[in-house]
Amino acid sequence: MTGAGQVAGPLAGIRIIDLSQIVSGPMATTILADQGADVIKVESPGGDPVRRMGPAKGDLSAMFIAVNRGKQGLSIDVKSGGGRAILERLIAGADVVVDNFRPGTMDRLGFGHDRCRALNPRLIYAAITGFGTDGPYANIRVYDPVVQAVSGIAATQIDGAGRASLVRTLVADKVTAVTMAQAITAALFHRERTGEGQRVDVAMLDAAMAFNWPEGMYNHSFRDDPPPPYPEYGALARLWPCADGQVAIGMMQDIEFIALARSLGRDDLAGDTRFHSVGGRMAHREEWAPAIAAEIAARTKDELMAGFIREGAVGGRVNGCAEAADDPQVVHNRIVVAIDHGSAGRVDNARPPARFSATPAAVAGPAPHLGEHGTAVLMALGYDADAIAAFLAAGAVFGIEG
Known part of the structure; x- marks a missing residue:
């Protein structure tokens, strides 16, 4: 959404339906929202679990805001007839659909890749999984520490006793988000040239191993006549x-x-x-x-x-977390910006890091309360007041006043 006097971002006019939750999918679509895409976050009646993770005001936690800013919020029960009808209409008019559920979940809900492509042949269907769409680990529920462990990232964080340890941030989730955001833009570019939609899959394990490989795996890269091992990169670094x-x-x-x-x-x-x-x-x-x-x-x-x-x-x-925003270079770069969240007050976030000379990216706006924009989204889909009231009465839509 571009205000008066603002230059549209590079993804202006692209509509994304964000079905994902937690961090990897939501952060990917927030990157795209900051670059001008119109993102509709679709949540179940219970809402994204990250709404309740960490410090919060009402249903807006600081983490939720950081990975969901600038989106419109819609809450529907996709297992209901009305919820399915709404989602069908959303997908039919979208450029991109993003989910990060376990393999098979979207198929069981009736909105797998084939169904979505039938509704919208030009659609970019973007799916994030933990370990991939198939294979021995496909059915395992996955969070960031598990991927750090399996990918080798934890093994690069050796403590004094030689034991692996975790990076104390959601590095696997976040590198997956950046990877998926880039992959979506590449798929959109391909569609612009050919008119062809496609499916894009990013497994957290794949993204994490690619991220860790250059220095974390340099002693394990030469297959033929390997040179003598070099000190591990992590052992060369210290404060x-x-x-x-x-x-x-x-x-x-x-x-x-x-x-x-x-x-x-x-x-x-x-x-x-x-x-x-x-x-x-x-x-x-x-x-x-x-x-x-x-x-x-x-x-x-x-x-x-x-x-x-x-x-x-x-x-x-070495800046503490409370000091980093006041570092002279951080201040000079104007990295930290405040987003007005109304009754929740102003919330600091990091601005989009990429700077475009012709199509500037900008913080797209506040994060939505659960279902906050339901009426506006449904009206834009062509539903009138009576239809919206019927959805509410049937328990298909949540979070908006009747």
Whole structure:
């Protein structure tokens, strides 16, 4: 929805029916909503479980808002005759349908791929599953930690005892969302050129393994005459204590080690040619690392950042979650924006990260209360007031006043 004076986003005019819940599907469609798509979130009478996860005001949790902003809300009982009729009409006029249920669920509801394509041959039918549409694990219910475990992501997070651990964020859900959003736009581009709709499947396991592969699996990639194993990437990374917290640094390139040493006033280390290669730095680590650690430990984060900026070194302060929004670069980039949610007040979110020069993306608007836009959506589908009242009376539609 584009207000007066706003330039339409790149996906303006695309209508998406979002049947998904939790994070992976909703986040994918929110990315597309921010890019201008018209997204209708269809929920069961009980609502998306994420509405009740974490801090909330009424039926709007902070997590729900973040992955459902800018959508219209419709709540129907798709197992009822009226609910099925409404969903049929929604699908017939849509460009994309998204679900993230277990394999076979949509078929059992009467809205599998074949049925939806019969209703709308140009439809992009986008399905997210945990492990895929078939195979030995297809019937297992899946959440993010399970995919982290099976994909190898947890194995890259080794603790001091050598045990795997979880990334403490929904990394598998979110990389699946980004993967699906990109795949949907690719399918829409193909349809624009050919007129052909298609099915798009993204398994969380597939997305997570592809995401983890470049560095997480580099010791397991050469099949033929593999070279000697290299230290695991995660073992090469650490945070460095400083006078008032921690910082992250990097020195993959020789010039970066030199800049780091100079930022700490250690021109002697910067000029030592033994450290001017990755191999040299690894072989002589005990001759430079303790000195670098001591220099970092003696300085505050502000002092260190001033040196990193001056020399162009690789470095950044470790921000707590409550501090990140106030980081000078975050403020400069205007990443955090406030969304007015009426009686729930303003809610901070991160703006869309991609910047388009001709078709700007923007936060599409607030997240919907359960069924908030039911009347408007049904009227746009051609139902009159009497029909809407009948749906309400029959228990086919929820969340709107009769």
